[in-house]
Structures are given as structure tokens and as C-alpha cells.
Amino acid sequence: MRPLEYRRAEDPRRAVTAVAGRPGAMFLGAGTNLVDHLKLGVARPDLLVDVSHLPYDKIEPRPGGGLRIGAAVRNSDLAAHPLVRQHYPVLAQALLSGASPQLRNLATTAGNLLQRTRCPYFQDVTTPCNKREPGTGCSALEGYNREHAVLGASEHCVAVHPSDMAVALTVLDAEVRVLGSGGERTIPITELYRLPGDRPDRDTVLKHGDLITAVDLPGLPMAAHSAYRKVRERASYAFALVSVAAAVQVRDGAITDARVAFGGLAHKPWRAYRAEEALRGVRVSAAPGDTLAEATTAAPIAAGGAASTGENAGGTSTVEDLRAAADAELADARPLAHNAFKIPMARNTFVAVLRGLLREEGATR
Amino acid sequence: MDASIRLRVDGQWRTLDVDTRTTLLDALRERLGVTSPKKGCDHGQCGSCTVLLDGRRAVTCLALAVAHDGAEIVTAEGLADGEDLHPVQRAFLEQDGLQCGYCTPGQVCSAVGMLEEVKAGWPSQVTEDLAGPPELDDEEIRERMSGNLCRCGAYPNIVAAIRQGAR
């Protein structure tokens, strides 16, 4: 590790100036990712500006509806907040599925958004990696790539974004508030993250010295019917292989609006616009014995699904329609040598989450 | 680069100079001789370095000591009042919630912090009703303690100990 200067920021603007003016400077949140990277040699800053003590530790309702989440709010406090649990269950569930309780008690909102990929080569400085050291090559492309991307990757990098919270925020159309040298601006979270292209070293569109100050959630009634589901190697304390965040709105027996995002599939949380389009208008069959009625959110969906009695206009069942919506999104998926399993896993998780939400909708109507 | 910091550790204010790169775990163990928090993985992956930091359970291996100047830290050692053990510690003994004991101080601190979170009504990943107060059944205990690994696999008795400690 290089010698390191540490400063506790007391003023946001001065913090921005301090980092923007020094190439080796970085902001420090709780350090649960950055301190790991210091130890591993992945990050080599010469100055840390600790922004975790700035007065960004509040969760406040916004005048026009929605919530403002301060950048320094801890993941555990956000997940436990009554308004989040009530109005944005997808966000509470995503947070609670991430890391461990004693990490969530530390981890900040901004740090969570800007945590870096868990690609093992990225974290191992003895191996080539374009994200860590541009131009050295991608070790995962022909190496161990079980956890890597199937959507939107490039020959330069096939890493996935690790944050669960960001997947939920993507489905909620959150906006990220940023203070930079040029003043304040707002970036929709769907535009915060980049695909790797030929610059995999850049995870986001942020510039050096840009400070995240808050995340804004819009008032979104349908978000009360939302859920997050994460599939991984063990039941807890592991990163996602695949995850799905979704919210739906049903009127008069049909889906009128749906929002879905995938985690674990791409270099950024993957908003599934095509699937959303396909979901609109899907009739929710509520006949007794219908597949929706018997679906349990915990059980994996058997290939082909159970026989359905409730048929939709095209003669298809709701579950078939859900599967078709997932397939519309996954049509462009390109697996690597070791991760083809992610495609059916993503489809099945999508169907399971939507089915669970539709069942809930049915139960509350 | 060095910095002078103050930490209140198990009830006692301590002043020390640390290199800015020193983690809270190393400051406790190597500089202050407080060795009940254990270094298992040093990467946030095992929970053996868990303490109560300003009243909440937290890992100490990924926290910089300078960033916690002025903090209040309670380790497993500080949970006991001399020979008088904390109810959760007593439960670990009575239920045989350990084998080698390496993970135990972290387990105990984590359990104490966890019971406070339950009291505050915090949900977990397995809580069915996000709105309601959680009920601490075995599934909840397992999920809420999933940040503490035990290489000896003493899990069944750890769950039993926490069940007892929660009463």
C-alpha cells in the first residue's frame, strides 16, 4: 500500500475540490469495498476524503411524493425505514439480500452504487484485466467466466455489476444527485452506468471528483407491488448469479404497467424494456386451478409449467406470456463458456417473480 | 502517514497514533492488545472480527481506524462484567455453541447486535411481512447470523444458544 493521506470532509464543495484537483484522490464511504481494494492493490489512492460524515444521512419524503435518500445513509437503515418497506418493498428486499448485516450497518448508499465488480481477475493484480489496467487484456473472456455477463458485454470486458440495491433503484427509475466542479446535476440511474465497450475501466458516466449527495425515488404507486429475488450459490451472504427486480400494475384483469430489471447479467443493472413492453396487456387469468393460483414464489418453475385452464386471447396461459416476455428480453443474450445456465435461470426467476406479484395483486383485489 | 485518534474500547478511552492505512481490527489487536475480535479472512467475508461499533454490529477488518476517531467499541470481552457473563455468552457456554472458539467472539457480538435489530423491528431477507414486527424463529436466526461463518460447523448449537439468549 502507498502512503495515504486521510481527511474527514466537513464541507461538500471543499471535498469535491480536494478530489477533483488531485488524480490520486478518492472519496471514502464506509470503506467496505475501497479498503478491500487498498489491501488487494486494486486501488492505489494517495488521498482519501472521507465523505461518510457529511450531513447526507437522512431519508426524507419529497414534497411532490417520493423519497430523498442521503448518500451517507447506511444500507441497513435504508432497508429498515418504514416508508421504504411500505412503498418500495423491492428496495428493502434488494438491500436485505446483499452482503451481511454487519456490512450493511456500515455500507453507504453512494458506496453501494459505486462498488466495483467482483470479477476475480479484477481483484487479482497478478492477472491481466482491462478494467483494472486498460490494454492488458481480459482474463475472464477465455478463463473462468461462470459469474460473468450474458448481455451487453464486449470483447474487452465481460464483468457484471455486483450491486443488488442498484437493480432495485433501476426498476424504480431513481435519480442520482451529483455535486461536481461545475455544480449540481441529476442523473437518471438508468444512465449512470455504462456498458464496457472499449472503456471497461469506466463503470459509470461520473467524472473524477463527482460527489454523489443523494438518490431520489419518484412517487410511484405501483412500487408498492414490487419484489426482488436473488439466485446464488448459497442462501445468503453471496453475490447474485441472477437477480430480478419487478413492479407491476394490474387493472381489470390485465397488466397495465410493468417494470423489470435484471442483476447479474450485465455490466450494469439491466432494465428490461422489451420484456416490459411484452408484459403490457397480458391477461391475468384468475380461474381456479390456474398456474398463477398454484404458483409458490419459493418453488422453482418446472420447465413447461403446470397445465393451465385460464387461457388468454391468443390461446396462451399467463405463465406462457410471462415466459415469452422474458424471452423477448433475453433473445440477444450471448453466453460465455461457463455461464450459459444464466439464461434459463434469468427466465425462470423472471417468471417466478412476476407470478408472485400477480398472485399478490389477485389476493389484494 | 500517522494520525492520533481516540477510541473508547470496552468502556475505556484509549489514545493512539495509527498509520492512516491501519484497519480498526489491526488497531485493536496489534496496537491496543484487544484480541477478542479475530482476524479470519481480513476481507469482510467471515464475520470473526465483528464488534459493536457505536452500538451496532460491524466488521472491523474493512474499516479504517482513522475514520472511526471518537468511536465507542464493545468487543466480546467488554460484554461481560468481569466474571459475570452476558446472557448471550452464557447461552453459548450452556448450549455448547462452539468448538475451537475462533469465531465465537464475533458470533457473540453479532448475536447481541442482532437481538437489538430485532427489537427495533428490522426485517430480514426471510421476513414474510415487511411491515410487521419480525418473529425470531430458527430460519430468522440463521439468516440474521449468516454474516458469521464457523469453520467448525457449530451452527446447530449456535442457533440454540441464540434462541436461549433471546429469551
Ligand SMILES: Cc1cc2nc3c(=O)[nH]c(=O)nc-3n(C[C@H](O)[C@H](O)[C@H](O)COP(=O)(O)OP(=O)(O)OC[C@H]3O[C@@H](n4cnc5c(N)ncnc54)[C@H](O)[C@@H]3O)c2cc1C
Ligand atoms: C463479503 C462481502 C459481501 C458482499 N456482498 C454483497 C452483495 O451480496 N450485494 C451487494 O450489493 N453488495 C455486496 N457487497 C458490497 C457492499 O455492498 C459494498 O462494499 C458497499 O455497499 C460499499 O459501500 P461503502 O460505503 O463501504 O463504500 P466504499 O468502499 O467506501 O466506496 C466504494 C466506492 O464508492 C466511492 N464513493 C463512496 N462514497 C461516495 C460519494 N458520496 N460520491 C462519490 N463516490 C463515492 C468510493 O470512492 C469508492 O470508489 C459485499 C461486500 C463484502 C465485503
Ligand code: SF4
Ligand atoms: S471481465 Fe472485465 S473485470 Fe474481469 S478480467 Fe475481464 S476486463 Fe477485467
Ligand code: FES
Ligand atoms: S476478518 Fe473481518 S470479516 Fe473476516
Ligand code: FES
Ligand atoms: S467454533 Fe471453530 S470456527 Fe466456529
